[in-house]
Amino acid sequence: MTPFAFVHSTRRVAFAPGALSQLADLAKGRNAPAVILDPFFAGEPMRERLRGLLGAAARFHAVPAQEPDTAAVEACRAFLAEAPFDLCVVIGGGSAMDAAKVARMLVSNPGDIRALAGPQGVPMRPHPSLFVAVPTTAGTGSEVSESAVIGAEGESYKLIFRSPEMTPAVALLDPELAVSAPPSVTAASGFDAITHAVEAYTARTANPMTDPIAFAAVETLWHALPRAFEHPADLAARGACLVASAQAAIAFNSANLGLAHAISGALGALHHVAHGLGNALALPWTMAFNEPELGAKGRRLAALFGAPTAAAGLARLRERLGLDLSLDSVLPDSADLDAIAAGAARSGQVRVNPRTPSLDNIRAILETMRHPTAGSDPYPVA
Ligand SMILES: [Fe+2]
Structure with a gap:
């Protein structure tokens, strides 16, 4: 071990x-x-x-x-x-x-x-x-x-x-x-929570103490987050999301995060992109990049999502939450994707990502993020 x-x-x-x-x-x-x-x-x-x-x-x-x-x-x-x-x-x-x-x-x-x-x-x-x-x-x-x-x-x-x-x-x-959080806040903050859970579950530094907690958080959020988004007053869904959000953080406290957070961090620091939105833009694509390295964990996530791949499941969740947006729509025209890629590459979260990305890999992921997935499945970009 x-x-x-x-x-x-x-x-x-x-x-x-x-x-x-x-x-x-x-x-x-x-x-x-x-x-x-x-x-x-x-x-x-x-x-x-x-x-x-x-x-x-x-x-x-x-x-x-x-x-x-x-x-x-x-x-x-x-x-x-x-x-x-x-x-x-x-x-x-x-x-x-x-x-x-x-x-x-x-x-x-x-x-x-x-x-x-x-x-x-x-x-x-x-x-x-x-x-x-x-x-x-x-x-x-x-x-x-x-x-x-x-x-x-x-x-x-x-x-x-x-x-x-x-x-x-x-x-x-x-x-x-x-219950008073508006749907847009529920969606973006909830996608941050599921990104914590997925990245903690798949990080190189995931371990036998964090895996069950992280997977339980993914499973709960997968079911409860759309309910809380679509029915804000659903107390049971709100409660499930709160518990899963805390579980995800207990897991990432030890297991750390990954490439989606590295990219989201650079988008937030350079262009004030809201943290949850940055994760929603990145996670389906970083998952598609990571998935060839995930083995049984990737298959377990895909089975939970009822999707051909974990990345496809996360893209569908993003669409259901109204977060299938293009990177271009949240960045100013002057944004420099090379600078964003360089900022993400400096993050310590890159080192614990299950597949080590090169600067070119991160740049290619940013390029794919420029367009919504719109019903199609994310594919490994490099
Ligand atoms: Fe986060």
């Missing part, structure tokens, strides 16, 4: 409709709660509910709606540093959770934000507060992962943060908070 390491540092994952109410028990014995909110959940009704759960001393900060950059994290750091806190709660999507994870670390590790960045992880001093994450979308799985991705304000690259000290101690999965 190939040597591996499996990370499981979230102490509790609790799932229930209405799980947000468990904050009242978590707040017992703590008297200085600081709450970071996605702007969609930052209105007075939610603040009132949270004061009821956490006490009148709870103070609040709303992060910007877009994917977080260093300015958003600095604003969050300033909020947290205003007063001591013994409970830190973040309620929101991946943007809010990633901003909160890094800002909380900056309180216990004062200094330049860039000093904490590094894809392999940087030692960080722990913060003594209990850290609770409540995801409102099924997507990044940031509530159970030890990493965060933050845009560098005014720059064309993203900073990656990684430390077990950033992992929330408690993740509360509450499908009642997810």
Whole structure:
């Protein structure tokens, strides 16, 4: 058996409709709660509910709606540093959770934000507060992962943060908070989750601890994601997607990701393409490239999808979610595909991809991404 390491540092994952109410028990014995909110959940009704759960001393900060950059994290750091806190709660999507994870670390590790960045992880001093994450979308799985991705304000690259000290101690999965996500958000964030699951399942660094979790996440998302997209109020589908999203992140925390994330990362850093959309553009084609190397795992995915290949199944899911788009439609005319390919090739995720791509391979995949699949099956491009 190939040597591996499996990370499981979230102490509790609790799932229930209405799980947000468990904050009242978590707040017992703590008297200085600081709450970071996605702007969609930052209105007075939610603040009132949270004061009821956490006490009148709870103070609040709303992060910007877009994917977080260093300015958003600095604003969050300033909020947290205003007063001591013994409970830190973040309620929101991946943007809010990633901003909160890094800002909380900056309180216990004062200094330049860039000093904490590094894809392999940087030692960080722990913060003594209990850290609770409540995801409102099924997507990044940031509530159970030890990493965060933050845009560098005014720059064309993203900073990656990684430390077990950033992992929330408690993740509360509450499908009642997810039902308000519009279909476009459900589709894009959900495709991020299934990309995590598929890439964790097929990465070179996949292992016997991550494989069952990653495959279970693929299977659940394959069935539940279209239901949540087509019926936003379906609480069972929302709950299934939330659990699978957390499973996928627990798997990729140890198994890492792959070429779709490398390409999506370059598209996001260079052209601000939304993360889930970038994965949807890339994954069917990177899967077609990888599939000759996957053996039984590729056949198992194709069988689950009821498709001739895993890539074909993922292309059909993408179409059903309204994400069968062309790369050209999301990039400016001035975009340089060579620069995007070079950016993707620099990602560490390329090294764990099941088939090692050359720069020419990545450039060829980007070329195929310029057109929707529109009912045809993706083919290996190189
Ligand atoms: Fe992702």
